Amino acid sequence: MTAAPPEWLAIPQPSAFAPAGGSWRPAAAHVVAGSRRFDVEARRLQQELACLGIPDGDESRIVLSEADVAAPSLIGEAFAIHVADDIEVRAATPAGAFRATRQLLHNLRAQGLVPTGRVESAPAVAERGIHLDAARKHYSAEWIIRMLHDAADVGINVFQWHFSENEGFRLESVAFPEVVSPDHITRAEAGLILETARDLHIDVVPSLDMPGHLRQVLSAHPDLRLPPGEEPEDPAAGGIVGTDHALDITRDEALEFARRLVDDMADAFPHSTKWNLGGDEFVAFERIGDYPALTEAAHARYGAAGTGFDLLTDFVNAIATHLRGRGLQARAWNDGMLRSEVATLHSEIVLTWWTNWHASMRPVAEAVAAGHRLVNVNDSLFYYVLGENAGYRYPTAERIWDEDWHPGLFPRLWGEEGQSTVRQEITRPYPPTLLGCSFAIWSDRPQAQTAEEVAAGIRSPLRAMAERAWNGGSRLSLADFQAMDARLRPWGCGSAVPNRIS
Template identity: 65%
Template sequence: MISPAAPAARTPWASLPQPTAFEPAGGTWEPERVRVIAASRGLRREAERLESELRARGIAAAADVSDPVIRLRLSPLAHRDPADESFTIDVADDVVVTAASAAGVFRATRQLLHNLRAQGAVPRGIVRSAPAVAERGLHLDAGRKHYPAAWNLAQLHAAADVGVNVFQWHFSENEGFRLESTAFPEIVSSGHITRAEAAEIVATARDLHIDLVPSLDMPGHLRHALRAHPDLRLPDAPGLATDHALDITREDPVRFALALIDDMLPVFPHSTRWNLGGDEFVDFDRIAEFPALATAAAERYGAAGTGFDLLTAFVNRVAAHLRERGLEARAWNDGLLRSTAERLDQDVVLTWWTNWNAGMRPVADALAAGHRLVNVDDAVFYYVLGENAGYRYPTAERIWAADWHPGLFPALWGPEGQATVVQELERPYPAALLGVSFAVWSDRPEAQTPAEVAEGIRGPLRAMAERAWNAGSAVELADFAALDAAIGEVTPLEEERRHV
């Protein structure tokens, strides 16, 4: 463990993620008292937040006009973009933070706090920083395992502290439905988040400049919900599992899926994106062996029709339903782009997690079809409880060993089950690469407590945040580890909760 008085070597600016550029001017800024000034009304919340955080670190409020000032300001009007998180920090006798958005100002103030936490001072000089990709996400499988509301709130603060700006909340799974439903109370698990608790989680995410993406997987991964509605399941197929799968060949089950979405929508009033799933619907290698799918596909598309066409049509319909409600649709990649009669809606964003099966389409096909992508590389960023299905818990060491960056996707696997082709987008990245995400999957929920999950993900999530922001990293693994230890954990203030 590194002490606050000894920041990492070769990293005079002690932050995660590291800034894009730092021009040191010599010396440090070590105020005993300071005043934070918001140069515009839209930054008052950031000024109030930073004031509270500085007070908690023992830096008193300014006593007179000669005391140092931290000035928060937005770029000139012509250069403002609410989605732009880039910022500059000019540290002299006073500190001036300039950004194109309130989110950018927030990211910059985290950098100041990291230096104070790591070394008790901020190096003088000029920092310029901008993320290589717009999204740096954390996905949480809260369907298989109940994570209490307080745990979710703490993880939002921990994620925001290092520049993570998307939280994908996966609240439904084969093993549970963990969010209170008003229209379908019969499907809700005993351990769940109430609507009142959800409202605080949603408000906290918004306050921390984190976009909350609901994740309600369908037409697969619905065993728990379908246990209360067995008439909506895909009909039996000899030797094949169907109890988790919605019957997409009939209208009533599809309407149930859409009604379930509509029931959940009021929980997420600020969300603009929604992950509808689309993955692991049935055993894709044996999709022709499901009689209901084969019959319906032949009736709808002729002899060449397949279950993949039906799946694609379902995803397109759900995507249209979401679009009508102002939401962008997202879906996992494994079962899509494999249809012949139906073409996947080009506006569906593909959350790309794997190419473990030779039948799964490559990233190049998605780009050629005009899809945007989020890289959720399961080889390095799948934190699977109990290390189920052969996964190993991610570590910063493995992330650095892979020289991972946002354009490095899971490798293509050949017919013999071996990785054969590297899939990599070169820097600077195409606009189609929206970002990346770390993913917690609770396959064996008893394997770790929520506290152990929080401890286990901290290092690799920070490693992803560092390498996602910088399209790789300019620091060595040892320096990253030292920074991680020096910065320590963020402690949400009670004032934060009262504000939300």
């Protein structure tokens, strides 16, 4: 009986694989950069092969070739691989070559060989991200760097770095040292993190949430806090809602402070082109009329129809305009957006869509109609909330497969009775509106897990998202994915972290 040809064992799976029935595992191999643009990737792969017991030698060649610009299928991160006695990788960009070489290494790690044949692959969405709340909990620079290597290994190409929260501000500030928590990342450490991300073809998106989530910052600037809300008429709505976390967006000096804080932190991210300004959970949105300062300022500015949502929209627009002047694309969380009566949210602001838990939150379709691009951060599947705070459950590959999730499947709309009802979905072929998706680590209860437990806990669900994000779903069954994931043991080669960061 003829043995079945070896499977292509890699995460994410390629778009297509035509097996030739054999395998590639030479005693030695020499990697050649067919273009100077691929020199770094050739050197990287040569070192990684040596780590797997395939030293530099003439028995076989791996050529990293620059794709012909006339080949429209090979753009961005797309790649093609032909495996025979030698291997040819074709890609249009260094990022594409990097993705292709991960595929080769996955096979070597999982089964000690690379199946012969032809592979073609291109991502279904441009962004596959990971968000890290490194503000409520301090993660060392070494840990973040290891996380970036693990994420890049499966095609993650965006890192949203959330360094400011109510409970901490954990990135060194030059202009406002008084707001920084004792345990924090220094600018020197940040530089090493950012250098690592660039090397791994990962875009870094700074996340500085405002005008809410600022308790740590405002503890040093209490004069800029929004005055508290009133006791609601309905006792069932709860008591007075505190505002020690909220910037007083009714005042020009608060807006100027926000701009200055952005400027100071933006200097730490010289290569970033995107910025998440937050905009979420500023006040209790379902009770926004219980904040007299907002209501009075909105009426004065917009007339009787104005609400606190109009002020919030204007604030977000103002910060977005400021970011644009620095060459940064503005992003905001969706829950408080598109709810104003008078002001209109700038259409170029990208919405990072995490939830529709309340019936008053606007649906995805409304954002698309208004011209906003979207990043899907589906909280029901991809929110890794430490301590499983606020009713969240740790994500699992099982739930991701059970939902048949793909990048266009957003959180369900919730009805008036507090139950999820309407499925929100953008189907393939995805429009340019859908930029991509992201996994999110939130450190609500920082002591609930150690950093190493977080790394272990996110491994399988992050890789499940990576597989389904790249392919717009997956041809793999859950069992096949889990078996493959188990064979791809953690990869340490090439991800060494310096013993000391000066």
